[in-house]
Amino acid sequence: MIRKLAIIGVGLIGGSLARALRERGQVQEIVGFGRSLGNLQKAVELGVIDSAAVSVADAVHGADMVVVAVPVGSMEDIFSQLVPVLSEDAVVTDVGSVKRAVVDVARRSLGSRFGAFVPGHPIAGAEHSGVLASREQLFEKHRVILTPEAETDAAAVVRVRAMWQVTGAEVMTLSVEQHDEILAACSHLPHMLAYGLVDMLVRRDDHRATFELAAGGFRDFTRIASSDPVMWRDICLANREALARVLQDFRDNLDALTDAIVRGDGDWLVKTFERAKRARDTYIKREE
Numbered sequence: 001m002i003r004k005l006a007i008i009g010v011g012l013i014g015g016s017l018a019r020a021l022r023e024r025g026q027v028q029e030i031v032g033f034g035r036s037l038g039n040l041q042k043a044v045e046l047g048v049i050d051s052a053a054v055s056v057a058d059a060v061h062g063a064d065m066v067v068v069a070v071p072v073g074s075m076e077d078i079f080s081q082l083v084p085v086l087s088e089d090a091v092v093t094d095v096g097s098v099k100r101a102v103v104d105v106a107r108r109s110l111g112s113r114f115g116a117f118v119p120g121h122p123i124a125g126a127e128h129s130g131v132l133a134s135r136e137q138l139f140e141k142h143r144v145i146l147t148p149e150a151e152t153d154a155a156a157v158v159r160v161r162a163m164w165q166v167t168g169a170e171v172m173t174l175s176v177e178q179h180d181e182i183l184a185a186c187s188h189l190p191h192m193l194a195y196g197l198v199d200m201l202v203r204r205d206d207h208r209a210t211f212e213l214a215a216g217g218f219r220d221f222t223r224i225a226s227s228d229p230v231m232w233r234d235i236c237l238a239n240r241e242a243l244a245r246v247l248q249d250f251r252d253n254l255d256a257l258t259d260a261i262v263r264g265d266g267d268w269l270v271k272t273f274e275r276a277k278r279a280r281d282t283y284i285k286r287e288e
């Protein structure tokens with residue numbers, strides 16, 4: 001049971017976590033802090049938070065669990081305000097999609113309280129943002145990755161793990177480097193491809209006809225290009241090295257695919273498509 005939960009950034013992820021914990025009776029009080037008063041008022045009206053704080057200090061005062069759920073590029077600003085107001089028993093965690101950059105910022109900002117910080121990332125989300133998009137079941141049957149460092153307090157990890165398990169999530173642990181490398185491949189790269197494809201097509205002279213004739217496949221493939229641009233700018237910049245590496249891999253593979261098409265190598269194409277189809281079919285079956 002959490003006594004006071006401070007959610008910094010009451011959007012899709014922060015709002016969904018608050019909803020899930022409240023619905024399951026695991027929290028006594030939820031205080032939210034954010035950028036715009038409008039979003040926080042909406043969060044109070046919806047019953048996602050009990051009250052809106054006027055500052056980070058106000059939100060965090062007396063809290064035993066602090067969840068930082070703002071875009072990765074805004075985390076430094078938040079972490080730098082925490083130390084003077086953190087309770088003795090407070091645990092701090094985040095939900096950022098990149099871990100090395102966040103962990104470095106947290107280590108710098110939290111100083112001697114860094115041990116109370118448990119880096120986290122729920123592998124669940126949507127292309128919609130804000131508290132209106134939040135929902136209580138968002139994390140059910142999804143994974144949450146924790147990336148504790150050597151200095152991370154083991155008891156803090158236990159508390160953050162228990163919090164996420166209550167939401168119905170399966171919690172696993174990875175190193176920061178493993179997390180950033182794997183997420184660059186399975187999440188950040190697909191977002192780049194979706195944004196890149198839509199942007200390329202919209203700049204063509206025949207873009208009106210192209211979009212009019214696009215069907216379900218285009219819709220499925222490009223869904224994530226509706227994601228928040230600022231959030232994705234921050235993720236790209238924060239994970240730029242791993243993302244650049246995997247983009248180069250993709251470019252090499254695209255070159256090989258282009259060569260096969262140009263030389264009319266049907267066998268190569270079938271072999272490649274069969275391998276990809278097998279892998280995706282297996283992935284889908286496992287997820288069901």
Ligand code: NAP
Pocket residue numbers: 008009010011012013014033034035036037039040069070071072074077095096097098121122123124125126127128129130131228231235
């Ligand atoms: P979101 O719906 O846009 O929510 C972010 C919230 O943070 C908003 O309520 C925003 O307030 C607030 N905020 C932004 N900058 C702030 C600042 N400088 N100070 C205080 N509050 C600030 O975004 P989200 O999708 O929940 O993403 C939040 C975090 O979760 C990101 O770090 C992201 O990488 C991570 N994440 C996202 C997903 C996903 O699929 N969306 C999945 C896993 C993890 P206003 O509403 O007033 O602007």
